[in-house]
Amino acid sequence: MVLGKGASSSLSMKMADGAEDMVNNNNFTVLVVDDDPLIRKLHDMHLKNFGLRAQVVENGKKAVDLCHVGANFNLILMDREMPVMNGAEATKELRAMGVNSLIVGVTSCGSPNEKQAFMEAGLDYCFEKPLTPDKITFLLQELNKNN
Amino acid sequence: MERNPMGRQLAIMRQSLFDQGYLDEQFIQLEELQDDANPNFVEEVVTLYYRDSARLILNIEQALERKPFDFNKLDDYMHQFKGSSSSIGAKKVKAESTLFREYCKSGNGEGCTRTFQQLKKEYATLRKKLEAYFQMARQAGPMETACRPK
Numbered sequence: 073m074v075l076g077k078g079a080s081s082s083l084s085m086k087m088a089d090g091a092e093d094m095v096n097n098n099n100f101t102v103l104v105v106d107d108d109p110l111i112r113k114l115h116d117m118h119l120k121n122f123g124l125r126a127q128v129v130e131n132g133k134k135a136v137d138l139c140h141v142g143a144n145f146n147l148i149l150m151d152r153e154m155p156v157m158n159g160a161e162a163t164k165e166l167r168a169m170g171v172n173s174l175i176v177g178v179t180s181c182g183s184p185n186e187k188q189a190f191m192e193a194g195l196d197y198c199f200e201k202p203l204t205p206d207k208i209t210f211l212l213q214e215l216n217k218n219n
Numbered sequence: 220m221e222r223n224p225m226g227r228q229l230a231i232m233r234q235s236l237f238d239q240g241y242l243d244e245q246f247i248q249l250e251e252l253q254d255d256a257n258p259n260f261v262e263e264v265v266t267l268y269y270r271d272s273a274r275l276i277l278n279i280e281q282a283l284e285r286k287p288f289d290f291n292k293l294d295d296y297m298h299q300f301k302g303s304s305s306s307i308g309a310k311k312v313k314a315e316s317t318l319f320r321e322y323c324k325s326g327n328g329e330g331c332t333r334t335f336q337q338l339k340k341e342y343a344t345l346r347k348k349l350e351a352y353f354q355m356a357r358q359a360g361p362m363e364t365a366c367r368p369k
Contacts, residue, residue: 077328
């Protein structure tokens with residue numbers, strides 16, 4: 073199938089439901105921004121299972137720098153609390169730079185106010201950590217809509 | 220699968236971790252990510268969790284030694300710790316984290332101290348249980364490591 077290099081047959085049998093749009097997914101690029109190596113590993117793995125390539129960075133500044141030098145992502149998964157530059161600041165900067173990727177906040181339950189402030193920084197959606205296949209399926213649907 | 224008695228023991232051990240409330244559905248999410256290409260994924264993630272969270276535990280311990288308590292800082296540390304704990308499905312640990320944060324928000328120092336002791340117990344207990352589980356899984360053979368109940 074169109075799973076990319078190194079795909080084994082067991083991987084294709086394990087594909088999550090709703091991943092029939094697999095063919096399109098190979099062209100989506102994802103950036104995972106989180107200071108927790110556990111979350112980075114988890115999200116990277118989740119995304120791999122959907123045939124998505126992810127780059128991972130550990131704070132908002134690195135995300136901004138990447139986009140600054142021209143990297144382009146369809147989807148950015150943004151943690152809220154990170155050192156150096158947090159998710160809200162990074163989102164604001166990215167939007168100010170003209171980045172119109174789907175930016176999705178992924179946070180551990182903050183207060184409704186904090187979530188609101190994060191959304192207002194320019195997020196398209198805000199989910200609770202960690203990502204699950206359902207949420208990824210939803211995001212892929214959104215990506216497919218816009219492309 | 221029944222021809223493998225170790226496999227059955229493993230399944231029983233696994234089920235009891237859920238039944239006794241040590242793990243929740245998030246752990247199942249990890250298991251679902253494990254496959255032939257990544258046969259030790261769950262164990263890797265759990266190892267990573269214990270390695271990284273050790274630092275947070277230490278930070279909290281040190282912060283609890285400074286009087287008066289800086290509740291904001293304590294809450295921040297616990298917020299991070301809770302996030303990681305949720306990610307591996309550590310149900311009891313997560314519950315204690317939530318309680319700790321509530322005590323932070325209400326400025327209850329004694330509650331924080333007490334809850335933290337309980338949290339450390341649960342954290343250590345879970346570690347032992349998971350170590351035993353992974354050891355059994357290795358003995359039972361690769362086909363038994365990932366059970367995917369639906």
